Amino acid sequence: MKTKLLFIWVFLAVVSNVSAQQEKGIFGPSNWLNNWTEFKPAKADYGEATQILAGNITVNTRLTKKDVYIIQGNVYVTNNAVLTIDPGTIIIGDAESRATLIITKGAQIVAEGLETDPIVFTSNKSTKKAGDWxxxxxxxxxxxxxxxxxxSVNYDDLDPSLTTYGGSNPASSSGVLRFVRVEYAGKKARGADNFDAILLGGIGNKTILENIMVSYAAGDAFDVLGGEPVMEKVVSYRCNGIDFKFTLGAQAKIDNSLAIRSSYISNSNGSRCLDISSxxxxxxxxxxxxxTSVTATNLTLANDSDDIxxxxxxxxxxxxxxxAENTTLVLRKSVISGFNPAVILDSKIxxxxxxxxxxxIEEMYLNFCKGNIFSAGSLNNEDLESYYGNSVFFNLMSKTSNLETFNDFANPRRPDFRLALTKITASTK
Structure with a gap:
């Protein structure tokens, strides 16, 4: 009887441990990237524009799937208007007029797609590239x-009187982005850096930000300036700038989200998956x-390389x-694969x-990184490595290829970036 009970206890312990490890990185009973994402957007045919969006939108407006819309120049949604976008609607950014959609403070965007019918923002170029719009x-x-x-948003291309943000209402709502793709954004701004694919300035926690994919952006994918956003199942794929950037006192939560970088696309100047500053x-x-305080759980951050x-x-x-200094970060149950190193703390800390x-930084899976947690500019990081390597943090280290680490990393159409526990051997050493 004792032997049987011991076997049951060991079995349950193993199952619990495997279950806990399976929750590292993006997770779900099925691959939640299926159906609504697009990893080969250059080959997608979105049709020709049938309607023009230009100037200011000052009254409640609805965009429907039956039309393909083209944004010309800077389009501002003002006067507390609500821009509603139906599932399956295609919105094209005009490259020649440097198109940008701005939802001003008090206005809302309700872009609520479906898993099988996402809303797509993309380029109007026949040969698309990062920074087209x-x-x-x-x-x-x-x-x-x-x-x-x-x-206010500091781009010379935009009207500063229409780009103010911030206030005293953390529970405000700027609308909904759900099952939305944003492709080839990040034009070069006059006198500044590239635009962000999605810039969130002073966004309240009632704003819904779920199942959003940014791909091939020339600037940052998601740039959060203050506010209290709650982000879930957001994806940054092969972007040039920072994938997830939080600053200006943001009190943010990001969960079950993904960033895939490429060694040959990423900007070599301060470009990374997660950037926390105040x-x-x-x-x-x-x-x-x-x-700035960020709670980040179940992130998968991977560098796509044939030879890391x-x-x-x-x-x-x-x-x-x-x-950076003067910030707070809780990073848990996440996977970091193929970086140099996994985490850097500002030298001012x-x-x-x-x-x-x-x-x-706890319950992590750190894979194929040249070092794990470093202090910037320091030649001796033994103290940090020892601190976060302590068994109380449950951080695991490994050195396997992305093909071995993830379920189906190289699938060109339907990749599965969930951790493949049956193919890896984790070590705490």
């Missing part, structure tokens, strides 16, 4: 940490306000995660108990 800017009245309650200019920050070792040696691969308690 601007992207989507969504602005709200949730708090930011700059002096005063407000700021300010752009320190002198602009009100330190009596909340500084060679790409690292060639300097084509950098860190997956960067954490003193490595002490107080600061390390604000940067919780």
């Amino acid at each position: 601007g992207g989507i800017v969504i602005l709200g009245d949730a708090p930011i940490n700059k002096f005063g309650l407000y700021s 300010y752009i200019k320190k002198e602009d920050v009100d330190f009596t306000k909340k500084q 070792d060679a790409d690292i040696k060639a300097g084509l691969v950098k860190e997956a995660v960067f954490v 003193d490595i002490n108990d107080k600061n390390l308690k604000k940067i919780r």
